[in-house]
Amino acid sequence: MRKLLLSSVSLAVLPLAALANCPGITVADMGGIAAGAFPQQYELAEFQTAAGCTMEFGENPGIAGFNSQIKGNPDLPPVAERLPEEPLVVVPYDSVGKYGGTLDGLSNANEAGTSDFMSVRHVNLVRYSDDLETIVPNVAKSWEWNADYTELTFKLRKGHKWSDGAPFTSADVKFWYDNLALDPKINEKPKDYVTVASQPMTVETPDDETVIFKLPAPKPGLLAHFATHFGQGFQPKHFLGQFHPAINPDADALAQSMGYADGYDAIKAYYGNSDWMDTGTPMLNSPDKLDKLPKDAAPTLESHIVVRETTEGRHFVANPYFYMVDTTGQQLPYINEQDEVFANDQEVRLLKLVNGEADYKSQSLQLSDAPLLLENQEKGGYTIQLKPKIAMHAISFNVTSADEEKRAVFGDLRFRKAMSVALNREALNGTAYFGEGAIQQYTGFSPLPDYIDAKWKTFATEHDPEGAKALLDEVGVVDKDGDGYRDLPSGAPLVLNLQFATQGIAGQVVELVAQDWAAVGINTTVKEITPDEYRSAQSSNQLDVGLWEKGQPVGIILGNNELWVPPFENYFGHRTAMLWAEWVDSNGSAGVEPPDYVKALIADINALQSTPSGTDEFKAIANRMVENMTGNLLFIGTALTPDPIYHRNALKNFPEFKTASYEYYRTYPYRGAQWWLDE
Numbered sequence: 276m277r278k279l280l281l282s283s284v285s286l287a288v289l290p291l292a293a294l295a296n297c298p299g300i301t302v303a304d305m306g307g308i309a310a311g312a313f314p315q316q317y318e319l320a321e322f323q324t325a326a327g328c329t330m331e332f333g334e335n336p337g338i339a340g341f342n343s344q345i346k347g348n349p350d351l352p353p354v355a356e357r358l359p360e361e362p363l364v365v366v367p368y369d370s371v372g373k374y375g376g377t378l379d380g381l382s383n384a385n386e387a388g389t390s391d392f393m394s395v396r397h398v399n400l401v402r403y404s405d406d407l408e409t410i411v412p413n414v415a416k417s418w419e420w421n422a423d424y425t426e427l428t429f430k431l432r433k434g435h436k437w438s439d440g441a442p443f444t445s446a447d448v449k450f451w452y453d454n455l456a457l458d459p460k461i462n463e464k465p466k467d468y469v470t471v472a473s474q475p476m477t478v479e480t481p482d483d484e485t486v487i488f489k490l491p492a493p494k495p496g497l498l499a500h501f502a503t504h505f506g507q508g509f510q511p512k513h514f515l516g517q518f519h520p521a522i523n524p525d526a527d528a529l530a531q532s533m534g535y536a537d538g539y540d541a542i543k544a545y546y547g548n549s550d551w552m553d554t555g556t557p558m559l560n561s562p563d564k565l566d567k568l569p570k571d572a573a574p575t576l577e578s579h580i581v582v583r584e585t586t587e588g589r590h591f592v593a594n595p596y597f598y599m600v601d602t603t604g605q606q607l608p609y610i611n612e613q614d615e616v617f618a619n620d621q622e623v624r625l626l627k628l629v630n631g632e633a634d635y636k637s638q639s640l641q642l643s644d645a646p647l648l649l650e651n652q653e654k655g656g657y658t659i660q661l662k663p664k665i666a667m668h669a670i671s672f673n674v675t676s677a678d679e680e681k682r683a684v685f686g687d688l689r690f691r692k693a694m695s696v697a698l699n700r701e702a703l704n705g706t707a708y709f710g711e712g713a714i715q716q717y718t719g720f721s722p723l724p725d726y727i728d729a730k731w732k733t734f735a736t737e738h739d740p741e742g743a744k745a746l747l748d749e750v751g752v753v754d755k756d757g758d759g760y761r762d763l764p765s766g767a768p769l770v771l772n773l774q775f776a777t778q779g780i781a782g783q784v785v786e787l788v789a790q791d792w793a794a795v796g797i798n799t800t801v802k803e804i805t806p807d808e809y810r811s812a813q814s815s816n817q818l819d820v821g822l823w824e825k826g827q828p829v830g831i832i833l834g835n836n837e838l839w840v841p842p843f844e845n846y847f848g849h850r851t852a853m854l855w856a857e858w859v860d861s862n863g864s865a866g867v868e869p870p871d872y873v874k875a876l877i878a879d880i881n882a883l884q885s886t887p888s889g890t891d892e893f894k895a896i897a898n899r900m901v902e903n904m905t906g907n908l909l910f911i912g913t914a915l916t917p918d919p920i921y922h923r924n925a926l927k928n929f930p931e932f933k934t935a936s937y938e939y940y941r942t943y944p945y946r947g948a949q950w951w952l953d954e
C-alpha cells in the first residue's frame with residue numbers, strides 16, 4: 276500500500292551540484308553571515324548583499340520528467356526563467372539537502388484528515404515563522420498596514436508563475452476574492468475571514484505586483500489569517516476564470532463542451548464549493564470527462580501538484596515553477612514526489628506508522644497512541660516528539676436539537692453545569708492522559724491571555740457528583756421508571772448517543788466521560804464513526820453531544836470570529852447550535868433565535884477584532900467574552916495535553932516543533948519544502 280501511487284518516473288537520490296557562487300549556510304551554521312530581516316529566510320537581493328555573492332540557480336535533475344506528468348504543461352524553460360525575479364531564499368535547518376525520494380503520508384480520506392499532509396506543501400501570502408510569533412513573507416514579498424488597520428497592501432514577486440508557467444499576478448488575488456469568496460454560487464455565504472464585521476472588503480490592484488485590501492473597519496488580525504489558514508488568498512484566474520461567467524461570457528458553452536452543466540459546475544470540479552484546498556479534482560469526481568479537459572487539476576503555487584488521484588490516495592510531483600531556492604541557489608523542493616495513502620481506520624494507521632511506512636504524521640494521533648509509538652521508535656526507524664496542543668478535547672450539547680424536549684434540557688445551564696462537574700478530570704488525566712494534562716475549562720482563548728481573569732480556567736471543573744445529581748434533579752431529569760437511569764422531564768428515556776471520530780478525540784476519553792455520566796444516572800451509548808460521518812451528523816443537527824478538539828490563540832481569533840458565532844466553528848471543527856446559526860445567517864427569518872448572551876458574543880467578537888490589541892477596551896471586551904462563553908458552558912473543557920508528532924529518521928531538516936497544533940496550520944511554520952530524504 277505504501278507505494279500505491281508511485282510515479283512511473285523513478286529517480287535515485289541525486290546530490291546537488293557543488294556551487295561556489297553563494298555559501299550553503301544553514302540555520303545550524305550561518306557561517307558568520309548576518310540574519311535577514313525575517314528569521315530563516317531572505318529576499319534574493321538581501322541575501323546576496325549579506326553573503327557578498329551573486330546567486331546562480333540550479334534545478335532538480337528530474338524536473339523535466341515531473342513536468343511531463345502535469346497535464347497541459349508546456350516544455351520547461353531554463354530554471355532562471357521559471358523563478359520569480361526575486362525568489363524567496365530559504366535557509367535550511369541543518370543541511371543543504373539532496374534531491375530525490377518520495378514523501379509518504381497517511382490521511383484519513385479525501386477531504387477528511389488531510390490537512391496534516393496538505394500543510395507540508397501549503398503556501399499563502401504570509402506565514403508564521405517557527406517561533407509561532409513572527410509573521411514572515413511567503414508568496415507575498417512584503418506587506419504594509421495603514422495607520423488605522425483599514426488598508427493592507429501586499430507586494431507580490433515580479434515574475435512569479437503558476438505551476439503551468441502562467442504569470443501569477445494581483446489579478447489572481449482579486450479573482451479569488453471577488454469571483455470565488457464572495458460569489459454565492461461558490462460559497463453560499465462569505466466566510467467570516469473574508470469579511471469585516473460581516474461586511475465585505477474591496478480589493479484593488481493598481482499593478483501586477485500590488486494588492487490592496489480596503490476594509491470597512493479595522494481588522495488587524497487579517498494578516499494572521501493569511502499566515503495560518505488553509506484558504507489561500509489567490510486562485511488561477513487564467514484557468515478557473517475561463518469557466519466563470521463574470522470573466523468569460525462563453526464560460527457556460529466552454530464548460531458544456533467538456534461535459535459539465537455550466538461554468539460553475541466546471542469550477543466546482545476543480546475548486547469545490549468552498550476554499551478547502553483538498554477537494555477532489557476531476558480525476559476523482561469526473562473521471563469520464565478527463566479526455567476533454569485541458570488539465571487534470573488546477574494550477575498551484577504549492578511545492579507539489581497532484582497528478583493522480585483515486586479513492587485510495589493521491590500522488591504529487593514537484594512544482595517546476597516553485598518560487599523558493601536554498602542558499603546555494605537550488606530550486607526547492609528537495610523531495611521529488613509525495614504519495615498520500617488514505618486509511619480511515621486508526622489501528623491500520625498506527626500499524627503503518629509502527630512499521631515505518633510513513634515519513635511524517637501528526638493529525639489524528641492522540642496522546643493515547645504515544646506508548647505504542649514510543650515503544651517501537653528504534654525498531655521502526657522513527658522519532659516521536661510529544662508537544663503541547665493548543666486545542667483541548669471538548670464536549671458540547673446540541674442546544675438546538677430537533678427533539679424539542681432534549682433541546683430544552685440541553686439549553687438549561689444547570690444541566691450543562693451538572694454534566695461538567697460530573698466529570699472526574701483528575702482520573703481522566705491520570706488514565707487517558709498519563710498525568711500529562713493540565714486540567715482546564717474551555718474558555719474560548721487558548722492559551723488564556725494573562726489579562727483574562729484566571730478563575731475561568733477552573734470554572735465548573737471540580738469533581739462533584741452529588742452536586743451534579745442535585746442540579747439534574749432541579750432540571751427535572753430524574754429516574755421516573757426505576758431502571759437506574761434518569762429520564763427526560765416527560766418521562767421519556769434520556770439516552771445520550773456519544774458518536775466520535777478518533778481524528779477529533781480519543782476513544783478512551785469518550786469511554787471515561789460515559790462512565791462519569793453513568794455514575795450520576797445518565798445513560799449513554801458510545802460509537803466510533805468516521806470523520807466524514809461525524810461531520811455530516813453534526814452539520815445536519817443530528818448529534819446529541821459534540822466530541823472534538825477546540826481552541827484557538829488570540830492572534831488567530833483576531834482574524835476569524837467563527838469560535839464565537841453560531842455554530843461556533845466551521846464544517847471541519849467542533850460545532851453546535853446549528854439552528855441558531857441558521858437564524859443568524861438568515862437575519863432572523865429562519866432557524867431558532869439564540870439567547871441574549873450569544874447575541875452579545877457576536878457583537879463582542881466583532882468589536883474585539885476592530886479594537887487595538889492590548890488597550891484597556893480590548894481587554895475589557897475579551898474578559899466579557901470569556902465570562903459569557905465559559906460561564907454558559909456552551910463547550911465543556913477537559914485538559915490541555917501534549918500529542919505525538921511522528922517522523923521517520925530518514926527525513927532530514929525536520930526540526931523540533933513548538934506545538935502539535937492545527938491552529939498555526941501544522942507543518943506550515945516548519946518549511947516542508949526544505950525537508951529531504953537521506954536514503
